[in-house]
Amino acid sequence: MDHFSFNLGKPRHEMTDRRNIFQVDIKPRSESSTDPITRTQRPIVTGTSVIALKYQDGVMLAADNLASYGSLARFKDVERLYPVGEFTVIGASGDISDFQYTKHLLDAEMVKEYYINDGHVLGAPHIYEYLSRVMYNRRSQINPLWNAYVVGGYHNGEGFLGYVDLLGTTYKSSSIATGFGAYLAQPILRKVVEGHENTLSEEEAINAIETCMKVLFYRDARSLNKFQRAKITAQGVEITQPYSVDTEWSFAEGQ
Amino acid sequence: MFRNQYDNDISTWSPQGRIHQVEYALEAVKQGSAAVGLRSNTHVVLLALKRSSGELASYQKKLTIIDDHLGIAIAGLTSDARVLSNFMRTEAMKSKVIYGRPLPIFRIVSAIGDKAQVNTQNYGRRPYGVGLLVAGYDETGPHLYECAPSGNFFEYYAMSIGARSQSAKTYLERYYESFAEASLDELVRHGLNALRDTLQQDKELNMDNCSIGIVGADCKFKIVEGDELKRYLSLLDNVEMGDTVQGQAPMDTE
Numbered sequence: 001m002d003h004f005s006f007n008l009g010k011p012r013h014e015m016t017d018r019r020n021i022f023q024v025d026i027k028p029r030s031e032s033s034t035d036p037i038t039r040t041q042r043p044i045v046t047g048t049s050v051i052a053l054k055y056q057d058g059v060m061l062a063a064d065n066l067a068s069y070g071s072l073a074r075f076k077d078v079e080r081l082y083p084v085g086e087f088t089v090i091g092a093s094g095d096i097s098d099f100q101y102t103k104h105l106l107d108a109e110m111v112k113e114y115y116i117n118d119g120h121v122l123g124a125p126h127i128y129e130y131l132s133r134v135m136y137n138r139r140s141q142i143n144p145l146w147n148a149y150v151v152g153g154y155h156n157g158e159g160f161l162g163y164v165d166l167l168g169t170t171y172k173s174s175s176i177a178t179g180f181g182a183y184l185a186q187p188i189l190r191k192v193v194e195g196h197e198n199t200l201s202e203e204e205a206i207n208a209i210e211t212c213m214k215v216l217f218y219r220d221a222r223s224l225n226k227f228q229r230a231k232i233t234a235q236g237v238e239i240t241q242p243y244s245v246d247t248e249w250s251f252a253e254g255q
Numbered sequence: 256m257f258r259n260q261y262d263n264d265i266s267t268w269s270p271q272g273r274i275h276q277v278e279y280a281l282e283a284v285k286q287g288s289a290a291v292g293l294r295s296n297t298h299v300v301l302l303a304l305k306r307s308s309g310e311l312a313s314y315q316k317k318l319t320i321i322d323d324h325l326g327i328a329i330a331g332l333t334s335d336a337r338v339l340s341n342f343m344r345t346e347a348m349k350s351k352v353i354y355g356r357p358l359p360i361f362r363i364v365s366a367i368g369d370k371a372q373v374n375t376q377n378y379g380r381r382p383y384g385v386g387l388l389v390a391g392y393d394e395t396g397p398h399l400y401e402c403a404p405s406g407n408f409f410e411y412y413a414m415s416i417g418a419r420s421q422s423a424k425t426y427l428e429r430y431y432e433s434f435a436e437a438s439l440d441e442l443v444r445h446g447l448n449a450l451r452d453t454l455q456q457d458k459e460l461n462m463d464n465c466s467i468g469i470v471g472a473d474c475k476f477k478i479v480e481g482d483e484l485k486r487y488l489s490l491l492d493n494v495e496m497g498d499t500v501q502g503q504a505p506m507d508t509e
Contacts, residue, residue, distance in 0.1 A: 116361070116362055118359055118361035118362060119359075119394070119395040120359045120393070120394055120395065126355055129353065129354050129356075130353055
């Protein structure tokens, strides 16, 4: 420890690895460098709402398979629900390239745990905590990962559901929805779930999800009627193949 | 020890395939006063003999709390021990802050091993002169590890380090099979018996020179010292050493 440094309070200049064990040789950036500085971006290719709820066996998440390029429905086979380990799923909305980077970070963390091989595995609450630290750290550098994540999982005998976004805002709840879902789906989810987390059956949960996805397809102009549903219980993660819900458009046809 | 031409620096092998500087560092641990550790299925207990440099001086602390679930006993250079325990505390804090979980014991012990090994291979550095007994309780249960200046670490049911620790090991080897199911008091009793065996001829365990650390499933790491030791010292087997092991000097002369 550097007790007498006159640089106390300023960033230290030592080049070591994360744990201060090894010296790392990185070319330091000089004051006069002309490299561009990354600043707040705008999201380019984006995903819309993610919705999630807790029910008696665990948690369920859903997200459609669309990645929009502004108003263009550009990529229609994107999987926005991503399993991390055996008992956690991340649902991502917002910038897809930032989501891909996050997926890489989480994979790296899981691989590190795997190789340590000491019987400890990162569960949903730990991934939630880690993600929130990453997101808040990026926000504090004014270079956010432009996403809103839902972390759903099963840990220590009960379901886990959390929200982390580009500002580093976090919260846990028995129902969560990002994007347009926060306005359109959350009221529906809350009505179904709140107070009944432990008695809500799988069928009722699926019903709630499908109602919300239907409403979102009707009203969110950047949504798609092709989505996936993830279920996480004591038995692990199950993500469905993409499917659609029936919608009624006849009122708009002809005279 | 040996004065030969292969022991001047850390990056010199001897023809026998030894690095003498590392072995000299291990000597520093053996010169420190004894520390004993043992574990059951529910608790890990550390016991240490504190030394004082004279009657006017205080007794050197041997146990350090790293986190609620993790503590260490040291033998050797206390200043090196401080550096390592600060490192462990930082890692423990990082685990809580980044992942929201208590630091798993195996990985902090292997991090210390990695740190210690660096000093055995780079020219101009010296090995840490302290051995640690690391006691902790994590999701996979109670653990006791020994960390050495060589960078080696190993898990044990029971272990002792420091001066005359072989006597304690002999005791532990005799009774270790009963540790797994032992109650906390039983475990402490065995530990104190083992620690007593490391004492010199006319010395005794008392409230000043003894220190106990306990961690377990429902028990945050706590250090028991001073008056609170009375209860544990009374658990000691009454042996030929007389009644001085009761913890308090007898008031009347009989």
